[in-house]
Every structure is written in structure tokens, then in C-alpha cells.
Amino acid sequence: MAENLFESIFQELMATRKYQEMDLPEATIRDLLMKELPNHRSSKDAIKEVRKKLHNIIAPYLGNPDYAAAASQLEIAFRTGNSQEIKGACTSLLALHASTRERLQILEEFYNRLFSITGQPQILLDLACGLNPLTFPWMGLPTSTCFHAYDIHRPRVAFINHFFRLQGLAPLACVQDVLVEPPQVEGDVAFLFKEAHRFEQRQKGCNRALWQALQVRYILVSLPPRSLSGHHNLVERQRQLVSNTLEGLDWTVQEVLFDNEMVFVIEKR
Numbered sequence: 389m390a391e392n393l394f395e396s397i398f399q400e401l402m403a404t405r406k407y408q409e410m411d412l413p414e415a416t417i418r419d420l421l422m423k424e425l426p427n428h429r430s431s432k433d434a435i436k437e438v439r440k441k442l443h444n445i446i447a448p449y450l451g452n453p454d455y456a457a458a459a460s461q462l463e464i465a466f467r468t469g470n471s472q473e474i475k476g477a478c479t480s481l482l483a484l485h486a487s488t489r490e491r492l493q494i495l496e497e498f499y500n501r502l503f504s505i506t507g508q509p510q511i512l513l514d515l516a517c518g519l520n521p522l523t524f525p526w527m528g529l530p531t532s533t534c535f536h537a538y539d540i541h542r543p544r545v546a547f548i549n550h551f552f553r554l555q556g557l558a559p560l561a562c563v564q565d566v567l568v569e570p571p572q573v574e575g576d577v578a579f580l581f582k583e584a585h586r587f588e589q590r591q592k593g594c595n596r597a598l599w600q601a602l603q604v605r606y607i608l609v610s611l612p613p614r615s616l617s618g619h620h621n622l623v624e625r626q627r628q629l630v631s632n633t634l635e636g637l638d639w640t641v642q643e644v645l646f647d648n649e650m651v652f653v654i655e656k657r
């Protein structure tokens with residue numbers, strides 16, 4: 389497609405109020421549009437598919453806090469200097485998003501078991517992080533840890549940096565589409581929690597390029613063992629996703645099964 393034509397369709401899409409409200413990185417919309425246009429007879433159909441994918445990527449149905457209220461809730465808790473108050477405030481905020489709400493019941497053992505395999509990371513990446521950085525008080529890591537967090541949702545990233553500052557961590561959260569621009573930070577461990585299966589819906593097979601590009605020793609890929617409704621067992625499907633992604637690569641994989649989350653501890657070679 390001619391560059392001018394692509395640009396005019398892209399600008400038309402960006403000009404709609406809905407996209408201005410979403411305030412997503414331009415790179416995400418460009419990427420989606422570029423991949424969809426060749427698959428459709430008309431640009432209208434391509435735009436319809438981009439809209440559908442964006443809805444799945446942002447997933448408003450998973451929950452979203454009121455960030456101004458959440459920020460003051462954290463400030464009040466940190467002002468007390470009491471670690472139980474801080475954990476209490478984090479717990480109530482983590483409960484506002486489905487992925488972290490499900491993790492709450494296993495938090496006490498979650499990082500213990502994972503870091504007993506990887507060792508304690510000094511440089512940590514959390515890809516498509518959502519609210520998960522608020523689980524830092526359960527990680528048992530010092531505040532000298534370099535904790536890089538990535539998400540495409542601007543208000544969420546600003547809020548995570550606010551939390552990082554209160555927690556005494558460097559504010560290393562940034563707005564970045566990790567599929568368009570895989571992080572190049574050299575690190576010990578990268579989390580990719582509850583998102584790889586959704587990445588596959590955005591673009592089949594895209595996990596492989598991301599996992600290969602990461603400059604880390606371990607990638608912890610977590611996936612839900614059951615559907616959101618709880619009716620379908622997804623364990624075999626998730627194993628298949630990981631083994632397809634790693635086909636032909638001699639990386640090692642250990643599976644750590646929690647009640648409602650399965651984690652593949654992948655060591656890159």
C-alpha cells in the first residue's frame with residue numbers, strides 16, 4: 389500500500405474521539421493497522437478489526453482503578469511507615485484488576501517459589517505489567533533493585549512510577565509497546581504474566597520474536613490454568629503455547645503450578 393494512503397487512513401483513525409480518549413502509543417495503532425490492512429478488502433473492515441483488537445488489548449472489562457484516589461490511598465499508607473498498612477493498601481488496589489486479584493491468594497508463596505529457581509534478581513523487567521508492580525512488598529527484594537515496568541496505558545504507568553517513588557525504588561516504569569519495541573535492558577528476570585495468550589490473539593506467533601529479543605537470563609511466563617469463568621481447563625492449551633513458541637530452541641523450561649496461575653520458568657541460553 390502506498391505510504392500516503394496508509395498515513396491518511398492512520399490519521400483518520402487517530403482523529404476519532406475514542407482513540408484520543410484511549411491515549412495509546414501511536415506505535416501500537418500503527419502496528420495493528422499495518423498488519424490488518426493487507427488482510428481486508430476495504431480499509432473500513434481493517435479498521436473494524438483494529439478496534440476489536442484494541443478492545444482486547446486494553447481489556448477494560450478486567451478492571452481499572454480511579455488513579456487519583458489510588459495515589460492518595462498509597463500516600464496515606466506510606467506516611468504511616470507501617471509495612472502492614474502498606475501491604476493492606478496494595479492489596480486493595482491489586483484487587484481492582486482481574487489478573488492481580490487472582491494472584492492475591494497465592495502472593496505469600498508466589499515469588500518465594502519462583503526466585504528459589506532463578507535466584508533473587510537485581511535487575512527485573514515486568515512486561516505488560518498492569519498493576520503487578522504493586523506486589524513488590526511480597527517479593528522480598530531490596531529497594532536497590534532496578535525494576536523496569538512496561539505498559540501501554542499511560543495513567544497506569546504514571547501511577548506505577550508514583551508507587552515506585554513512595555516505595556524508594558527508581559521510577560523505571562515506561563509507556564512502551566513491548567511487541568513493537570522489545571525492551572533491550574540487560575536483566576536477570578523478566579515477568580510476562582497473564583498476557584502471552586492475549587499477545588497470540590493480537591498476532592499469532594508474536595511471542596517468539598519477543599522472547600528471543602529479551603536480554604535476560606530467565607523469562608517467567610505465567611498463564612491462567614482456567615478460563616475467566618472457571619469452566620474450562622486450559623492447562624494443555626497453555627503448555628502447547630509455550631512449546632510452540634520455543635520450538636527448535638534449546639532453552640530449559642520448568643513448570644511451577646499454583647492454584648490459579650501456572651508459571652513457565654524459561655531459562656534462555
Ligand SMILES: C[S@@+](CC[C@H](N)C(=O)[O-])C[C@H]1O[C@@H](n2cnc3c(N)ncnc32)[C@H](O)[C@@H]1O
Nearest residue numbers: 487516517518520539540541565566567581582
Ligand atoms: C491482562 S493485564 C496483565 C497485567 C499483569 N501482567 C498481571 O498479570 O498482573 C494486561 C496489561 O498489559 C498491557 N499491555 C497489553 N499489551 C501490551 C503491549 N504490547 N506492551 C505493553 N503493555 C501491554 C495492558 O495495558 C494491561 O495493563
